[in-house]
Amino acid sequence: MAQSTVPMFSAQTFAKLSPHPYMLANLKPSDPSRPSQRTNGRQPKQSRTLQVNTSSLTHANGSAMVRLGDTTVICAVRAESLPVTEIPNYRPASSTGPPLDEIASYDLLVPNIELATGSAPEFLPGVPPTALAQTLSTRLYSLLLSSGMVQVDDLRIWEKSEDDNDDNMEDGDGDGDQELGTVPETPGRTLRGYWALFIDVTFASYDGNPFDAAWIAVLAALHNMKLPRAWWDADMEMVVCSPEGSEFQKLHLEGFPVSCTAAVVTERDHAEHSVGKYWVLTDPDRREEKLCDESICMVVDCSRRGDTKILNLSKAGGCELDKALINEFRQTAENRWQDCRAALE
Amino acid sequence: MADRRRINGPVGVTSPPVYANHTPGKAQKDTVQQRPDNTLRQIFLKTGITPSASGSAYLEVTGPSTNGPSGLKLNCTVHGPRSLAKSTPFTPYTTLTTHVKYAPFATRQRRGYLRDSSEKDLGVHLETALRGVIIADRWPKSGVDIIVTVLEGDQPREVFKGTPDEGIDAMNVLSGCITVASAAIADAGIDCVDMVAGGVAALVASEEDKGEPRFVLDPAPSEHDKILAGCCVAYLPSRDEITNLWYKGQTSGNDTLLYTQLVEKAVQASRGANKVLVDTLKEGVTEAGKQSKGSMEVDR
Numbered sequence: 001m002a003q004s005t006v007p008m009f010s011a012q013t014f015a016k017l018s019p020h021p022y023m024l025a026n027l028k029p030s031d032p033s034r035p036s037q038r039t040n041g042r043q044p045k046q047s048r049t050l051q052v053n054t055s056s057l058t059h060a061n062g063s064a065m066v067r068l069g070d071t072t073v074i075c076a077v078r079a080e081s082l083p084v085t086e087i088p089n090y091r092p093a094s095s096t097g098p099p100l101d102e103i104a105s106y107d108l109l110v111p112n113i114e115l116a117t118g119s120a121p122e123f124l125p126g127v128p129p130t131a132l133a134q135t136l137s138t139r140l141y142s143l144l145l146s147s148g149m150v151q152v153d154d155l156r157i158w159e160k161s162e163d164d165n166d167d168n169m170e171d172g173d174g175d176g177d178q179e180l181g182t183v184p185e186t187p188g189r190t191l192r193g194y195w196a197l198f199i200d201v202t203f204a205s206y207d208g209n210p211f212d213a214a215w216i217a218v219l220a221a222l223h224n225m226k227l228p229r230a231w232w233d234a235d236m237e238m239v240v241c242s243p244e245g246s247e248f249q250k251l252h253l254e255g256f257p258v259s260c261t262a263a264v265v266t267e268r269d270h271a272e273h274s275v276g277k278y279w280v281l282t283d284p285d286r287r288e289e290k291l292c293d294e295s296i297c298m299v300v301d302c303s304r305r306g307d308t309k310i311l312n313l314s315k316a317g318g319c320e321l322d323k324a325l326i327n328e329f330r331q332t333a334e335n336r337w338q339d340c341r342a343a344l345e
Numbered sequence: 346m347a348d349r350r351r352i353n354g355p356v357g358v359t360s361p362p363v364y365a366n367h368t369p370g371k372a373q374k375d376t377v378q379q380r381p382d383n384t385l386r387q388i389f390l391k392t393g394i395t396p397s398a399s400g401s402a403y404l405e406v407t408g409p410s411t412n413g414p415s416g417l418k419l420n421c422t423v424h425g426p427r428s429l430a431k432s433t434p435f436t437p438y439t440t441l442t443t444h445v446k447y448a449p450f451a452t453r454q455r456r457g458y459l460r461d462s463s464e465k466d467l468g469v470h471l472e473t474a475l476r477g478v479i480i481a482d483r484w485p486k487s488g489v490d491i492i493v494t495v496l497e498g499d500q501p502r503e504v505f506k507g508t509p510d511e512g513i514d515a516m517n518v519l520s521g522c523i524t525v526a527s528a529a530i531a532d533a534g535i536d537c538v539d540m541v542a543g544g545v546a547a548l549v550a551s552e553e554d555k556g557e558p559r560f561v562l563d564p565a566p567s568e569h570d571k572i573l574a575g576c577c578v579a580y581l582p583s584r585d586e587i588t589n590l591w592y593k594g595q596t597s598g599n600d601t602l603l604y605t606q607l608v609e610k611a612v613q614a615s616r617g618a619n620k621v622l623v624d625t626l627k628e629g630v631t632e633a634g635k636q637s638k639g640s641m642e643v644d645r
Binding site for chain 1: 350351352353354355356357358359360361362363364365394395396397398401403418420422423424427444446448449450451452453455458490492494496497
């Protein structure tokens with residue numbers, strides 16, 4: 001392949017006309033002294049620089065703008081109150097039966113991804129969400145639930161009791177004014193509602209690796225968000241919040257999961273059965289995503305030092321996934337975790 | 346019926362936070378008008394933020410007070426000119442499609458993902474404003490898509506003195522849409538007769554002036570007690586033409602002078618926005634020149 005390079009073409013022309021051989025020629029240079037490189041000039045394991053800006057939106061409880069190279073994502077979290085009377089299959093926690101996962105069963109987290117903002121030529125508005133947008137929303141949702149990051153305690157809204165003038169709603173002292181006919185779960189307080197978090201992710205610019213960018217944006221927005229102190233007002237029959245800025249509280253998030261995605265490029269264009277040499281390209285851009293049929297994604301959490309938790313590992317495609325490869329990729333994911341942590345702080 | 350392609354959330358009705366004993370008095374301090382009547386709020390404009398689109402621009406208008414809540418954030422992408430689908434009948438002109446969408450988090454009330462009538466209306470206004478600017482016969486049989494996403498569209502309720510006026514908010518958004526779309530079209534290199542920019546002016550009355558109405562450019566609804574009339578224009582400065590005019594309010598029909606004055610003020614606001622637009626594009630050109638020069642040096 002290398003000897004057939006025609007010198008009349010510039011590198012850019014060649015890259016456009018025949019992207020796959022061009023990428024292979026870069027990854028497998030004929031001159032062994034040159035390092036293996038991607039078309040965009042990055043090393044195979046090198047990801048793009050990450051930039052995070054938080055709290056730039058007025059109408060959201062928490063927001064973040066994340067730039068991963070040329071991929072720009074805006075995420076906003078809005079909290080809306082959901083009284084228990086509005087939950088059709090509501091079951092008080094004190095009732096018999098197995099403990100309920102309230103976040104999942106009452107749909108308290110509502111993540112959605114909007115790609116159709118003209119973020120790339122293939123994502124034009126006016127059409128229903130594409131398969132990609134739906135897949136991304138679902139993956140985001142399942143990761144939010146499975147990681148157990150959001151604590152349901154933060155989302156509970158209690159009835160206001162007379163004695164409860166403390167800032168801290170968590171301590172359950174004070175035998176308040178129960179309405180007649182209600183059964184308190186813990187003495188003194190009645191659970192009256194929940195916060196539902198609407199997590200909206202909008203792509204301003206799309207250049208590959210949507211899931212990682214979206215997840216970091218969600219993570220940053222959740223870390224950034226503050227909920228007002230809220231209670232149930234029995235007279236008005238609604239949830240009322242305190243306007244005092246000092247009483248807004250951050251969420252107590254559990255863990256710090258970070259996802260790391262890579263594309264796998266094989267030696268042969270669209271290999272069918274036998275797979276030759278392959279390269280794992282971390283943080284693929286739009287052009288690389290088009291050339292690769294395979295991808296691998298790992299969600300890791302290294303919050304506890306020296307102990308990496310793998311929360312999710314998914315791989316699509318035909319390459320054999322051996323122990324060495326998983327370990328190598330875990331290393332990449334760990335590095336990425338460090339980068340993300342640094343960018344968010 | 347629930348949208349099955351999205352995650353819909355709880356079945357029950359959720360409501361945005363309601364704050365207890367909300368006192369607007371404290372907020373009012375920030376909303377006293379801090380600029381003279383004939384100046385605009387600060388505009389930030391940047392092109393080329395979506396590299397995969399043919400052209401793109403981002404516009405931000407600061408809020409009434411510099412450290413307070415901000416006013417307007419718009420993101421625009423332009424795709425095309427590109428060939429139309431085979432099934433479309435022959436057209437000797439460029440087919441222009443405009444699309445204005447509020448992000449779910451752009452307004453006080455959470456917006457849905459489907460476009461509502463006000464968004465479609467804004468889209469139509471934007472198309473009217475731009476159709477006269479683009480040289481449509483330069484690109485026959487092709488289409489241009491202009492998509493504006495409103496990331497932040499209006500001001501939080503607590504900063505309002507009077508009742509919020511949706512009309513002026515929509516006009517401010519439209520004027521921003523026109524300016525940002527114009528920048529994105531220029532960034533895409535689509536031929537235009539002139540640089541169009543949007544401008545808004547309003548006739549306001551406030552208690553301090555004892556009810557005597559006066560004109561303001563680029564009105565921020567939170568700064569005024571009562572807005573009697575508003576006007577939004579899309580104006581071409583070098584041709585002295587208006588491509589779109591939107592007037593709304595309650596002024597006496599006999600008083601045509603008032604009406605023309607208001608349009609004139611809106612044109613004046615548009616000229617201000619145009620200056621920013623031209624400066625941004627010039628900056629973009631010189632920057633691009635520097636970059637290409639830089640890359641040439643690296644090649645050598």
